Amino acid sequence: MIGQRRVEEVVGERAQHVFKVLVERYLSDGAPVASKTLATQPGVDVSSATVRNIMVELESRGLVSSPHTSAGRVPTTQGLRFFVDSLLSVQPLDPEGLRKLTDELNPDMSPTELIEAASGLLAEVTRMAGLVTLPRSVQVALRQVEFLPLTANRVLVILVVNEREVQNRVIHTEREYTESELLQAANFINREYGGQTLYRVRLELLESMQADKDRMDVMMQTALDIASKAFDLVDDGGDYVVAGESNLIETPSDSEALRHLFEAFSRKRDILHLLDRCLSSDGIQLFIGDESGYEVLDDYSVVTAPYRVGGQVAGVLGVVGPTRMAYQNVIPIVDVTARILGAALDYDG
CATH class of the missing domain: 1.10.10.10 (Winged helix-like DNA-binding domain superfamily/Winged helix DNA-binding domain)
Known part of the structure; x- marks a missing residue:
């Protein structure tokens, strides 16, 4: 091949x-x-x-x-x-479809109503499952992290976010770490990621973990291993609204694969990780089958686009459907919906 x-x-x-x-x-x-x-x-x-x-x-x-x-x-x-x-020859969205999106994503609606409307519209127009992450209106930024050793391969993570908010959590590690190792790991994370939003930290950690570990020193590997577990549990307000899951029942697919996908929609973790990876893209992101890296999506395609508020990426929307989808139609629908949603959320009346 x-x-x-x-x-x-x-x-x-x-x-x-x-x-x-x-x-x-x-x-x-x-x-x-x-x-x-x-x-x-x-x-x-x-x-x-x-x-x-x-x-x-x-x-x-x-x-x-x-x-x-x-x-x-x-x-x-x-x-x-x-x-x-x-x-592929991508078709522009027809005037009637554009008018429908513009009319139903009314800037006078509340952010919550707009997110729900966008998710429903994506599902209705594409006949697939529509996903929209909630806008990150309150950005949670990392100020400092500290790792303290506990017993039985456990580590206490102390996070200071924004100005004074402190979050504590316990993570389980594959081996015990000394106090010195944990101090070095915390210093590395604070130096490399301090001041960044938590979703940006998670995104960069994911990218770093996929890098060639042979080129990292032991301290850096330790820091990334611990931090990936610590930030995987962080609640930074990330969530999404999904609509149209029942549309997928109408498409030819393996019933067991569909059941696992519905479970993933409910758990949200894997889907959120995938959507987080799309936050840094400038436009359409397309994952076909196993390209997403998540087994639960091996039989499906995911088409996403970020939406912006105030010139900054605030979230991601998209659709999940069979790999046999009309890409030439779905891609412009996702792209235009992201632009209209961002403009509606940005509208200050």
């Missing part, structure tokens, strides 16, 4: 066109597409035999697979990513 950046270089223009037609047909019908069917599509001016050869090439590149011996082909996760990044 080839790397994503090399796909366009090794797949010829004719094969790309045939692949685009295959994906569009699959997204529309939801069924494997046979070579004979592809050969009859407008713009595919080659024989069935040539299409079959192209399918073999695309399969060798990891872009399509055959669920059954003679059932035709479907795009893989890698194939859908290539399609979205290189071949």
Whole structure:
């Protein structure tokens, strides 16, 4: 299987066109597409035999697979990513859809009402599950952290946030740490992250934990290991509103996978972590299948966009739906909804 950046270089223009037609047909019908069917599509001016050869090439590149011996082909996760990044023609939101969003996200509504309305609108318009994080109107900033050793692989975390608010919590670690190790870890966290908002600290910790640990010294590894557990439990006001979960029941999906997704919606933790990762993006973020890094979303796609209040990112909204979604329609809906919601929340009357 080839790397994503090399796909366009090794797949010829004719094969790309045939692949685009295959994906569009699959997204529309939801069924494997046979070579004979592809050969009859407008713009595919080659024989069935040539299409079959192209399918073999695309399969060798990891872009399509055959669920059954003679059932035709479907795009893989890698194939859908290539399609979205290189071949997708995003459609602008039609005037009626834009008017509906503008009318129903009324600036005179309260922030809570706007968030609920946005979530409901995303679900209604896309026929998927709509998610909107609550605006972080009160930013919780880290002032100082202290780690104190307890017994049985436990550490007391003392957080000072904003000006004088103190939060205490106990975390369980994989091994016991000495008082000196904990002091060094706290000094590192205070030096690197002091003054930042807690969601920003969590975001940067997630990124640091994914870095190459071989290039970190022992003190830095210790600090990140402890801090990741400490800040994972912090309540910084992060929450989201979800609507339209029942829409997912209407889409073809594994019942066990759907049950796990509903449980994730209820627990919120994994979904919030994913949405937190989208806070630093400038525009649309798209996770297809296992790209999200969360097993519960392996059978789904997530499309998100940040919304801004006062020129600053205040939250994230998006949809969760099947990987077989109309990306060309969903992407502009999410993008425009984020812009309209931000403008409505920013309106000072």
